[in-house]
Amino acid sequence: MATQIVMNHTGDARYHFDAEDVRAVLKAEDRFKELTLVGFTPAVRTSSGEVALTRTFDPTAEETLFFPRLVGG
Amino acid sequence: MPIFEPLLRAAEAHFRSFLAVSVRGAKALRDSFGSENDAETRGLTLLREWLSPEQLAQYQANGYFDVTGCDSGKRYRIHYGTSMNVHEIDGAGWARAGWCFVPNIYLVAGDVMLAQKIALETDELGALAVAKEFSPSRR
Numbered sequence: 001m002a003t004q005i006v007m008n009h010t011g012d013a014r015y016h017f018d019a020e021d022v023r024a025v026l027k028a029e030d031r032f033k034e035l036t037l038v039g040f041t042p043a044v045r046t047s048s049g050e051v052a053l054t055r056t057f058d059p060t061a062e063e064t065l066f067f068p069r070l071v072g073g
Numbered sequence: 074m075p076i077f078e079p080l081l082r083a084a085e086a087h088f089r090s091f092l093a094v095s096v097r098g099a100k101a102l103r104d105s106f107g108s109e110n111d112a113e114t115r116g117l118t119l120l121r122e123w124l125s126p127e128q129l130a131q132y133q134a135n136g137y138f139d140v141t142g143c144d145s146g147k148r149y150r151i152h153y154g155t156s157m158n159v160h161e162i163d164g165a166g167w168a169r170a171g172w173c174f175v176p177n178i179y180l181v182a183g184d185v186m187l188a189q190k191i192a193l194e195t196d197e198l199g200a201l202a203v204a205k206e207f208s209p210s211r212r
Binding site: 008043052070 | 113116176177178179188
């Protein structure tokens with residue numbers, strides 16, 4: 001089961017989907033596009049545990065974390 | 074005392090109404106407080122899940138963790154907080170400069186710190202380009 005984690009005011013929202021389910025994958029891909037369109041940055045963890053940014057939807061990623069655009073405080 | 078009976082009944086009704094409003098208000102206040110605490114907890118849980126083992130140990134011991142900028146190799150210390158909580162540090166761990174950059178929407182501290190960590194580790198120059206520098210002595 002893959003998970004998309006979106007940071008929000010409640011901490012985060014988590015969307016789980018089955019990477020084998022075509023409809024679920026399409027929905028997850030739409031969510032990916034919508035979030036990146038409004039400025040969220042997607043990040044994944046590599047097998048070595050490091051964090052990397054990703055620009056394309058990867059249904060096989062175990063976890064994709066979306067954080068909002070950063071601005072000067 | 075029949076003359077006071079209607080007055081007593083009215084007073085009792087007012088008192089019951091007052092109690093009901095107070096209980097609802099107290100419950101709303103408790104729920105609101107609870108959900109804020111839940112958000113804080115969720116943010117810190119997410120942060121812990123995404124910190125490296127070394128960063129997690131450092132955070133649990135000190136309330137801050139260090140990250141290495143992906144572009145310059147400089148070290149940054151991210152303290153618990155939602156703003157003015159990132160310090161560039163020297164080899165001895167002393168703060169050399171403060172960098173303030175935050176998400177453009179309201180997030181709890183754990184989320185803010187995680188976003189700052191990922192930004193510095195994956196797009197340091199991009200993060201510093203939007204960040205405002207401040208004197209670390211101000212914190």
